[in-house]
Amino acid sequence: MSAAPALVDTPPVTQDLTGPVLRLTLANPPANALSIATMEALMAALGAARDNADVRVIVIAAAGKVFSAGHDLKEMTLHRADEDRGRAFFEKTMRLCADLMQTIVTLPKPVIAEVDGLATAAGCQLVASCDLAICTDTSSFATPGVNIGLFCSTPMVALTRNVHRKQAMEMLLTGETIDASSAKEYGLVNRIVPKEYLNQVVNKYAEVIASKSPLTLKTGKEAFYHQAEMSLSDAYDYCANVMVENMLFRDAEEGIGAFLQKRKPEWKGE
Numbered sequence: 001m002s003a004a005p006a007l008v009d010t011p012p013v014t015q016d017l018t019g020p021v022l023r024l025t026l027a028n029p030p031a032n033a034l035s036i037a038t039m040e041a042l043m044a045a046l047g048a049a050r051d052n053a054d055v056r057v058i059v060i061a062a063a064g065k066v067f068s069a070g071h072d073l074k075e076m077t078l079h080r081a082d083e084d085r086g087r088a089f090f091e092k093t094m095r096l097c098a099d100l101m102q103t104i105v106t107l108p109k110p111v112i113a114e115v116d117g118l119a120t121a122a123g124c125q126l127v128a129s130c131d132l133a134i135c136t137d138t139s140s141f142a143t144p145g146v147n148i149g150l151f152c153s154t155p156m157v158a159l160t161r162n163v164h165r166k167q168a169m170e171m172l173l174t175g176e177t178i179d180a181s182s183a184k185e186y187g188l189v190n191r192i193v194p195k196e197y198l199n200q201v202v203n204k205y206a207e208v209i210a211s212k213s214p215l216t217l218k219t220g221k222e223a224f225y226h227q228a229e230m231s232l233s234d235a236y237d238y239c240a241n242v243m244v245e246n247m248l249f250r251d252a253e254e255g256i257g258a259f260l261q262k263r264k265p266e267w268k269g270e
Helices: 036-050 073-081 087-106 122-129 144-148 153-160 165-174 180-186 195-210 214-227 232-247 250-261
Strands: 013-018 021-026 057-062 066-068 111-115 118-120 132-136 140-142 191-193
Touching: 013 036, 021 036, 021 195, 036 057, 036 087, 057 066, 057 195, 066 122, 073 087, 087 122, 087 153, 087 214, 111 122, 111 195, 118 122, 122 132, 122 140, 122 153, 132 180, 132 195, 140 180, 144 165, 153 165, 165 180, 180 191, 191 195, 214 232, 214 250
Parallel strands: 021 057, 057 111, 066 118, 111 132, 118 140, 132 191
Antiparallel strands: 013 021
């Protein structure tokens, strides 16, 4: 009798690089929970993408009917048996999650969330942390921690930077799920599309963005988030300086020249 084939563990995040677009897929359905392993895999993939000149845009998607249900509550509950009742593990989880979300924001390349299904708690936080978010018309979103005695305090950070405060508080205080239309109205997603067109629309967005100067995108994304935390006058001072430096880029010289000459620019990334 032949031996049974060895089981191969599926990685929690799969990667696919097509042209300049890197697709990272949460591959642990049905919940696609943000376990330690999943967050570490995302961090590693994003770190590698940062240094890979072939990657211009990153898409974060998910397998199955749930985009992400947030932190792995079973994994966390197991550590309540630790001597410290899980404090060290909880600190590790929250710190890693905070680092992941900040990595997305500070990454010099645009990140698009492709959402088809439910995104709750830290899963909703992941969507809010991405630069753009496109979802299907059957997707839904929630910060339901209050329902289980755990206020969604870290998801609140990303939520309040993307959604109007009254609506963010409504989500946080009630824990109720909102549909795709409400998510767009709140500012959580950019666009809603039928399921059969989701991948096509996301790829189109990614390809259009990837066609721009990578140095210009890096400069613009960094400036966008930096100025958002400043006073009006400080933001204008800062962004005026950014534009001066941007004008001195070879890519800006090439882009303006190409526009005036009615030809396609050739980006050098300098």
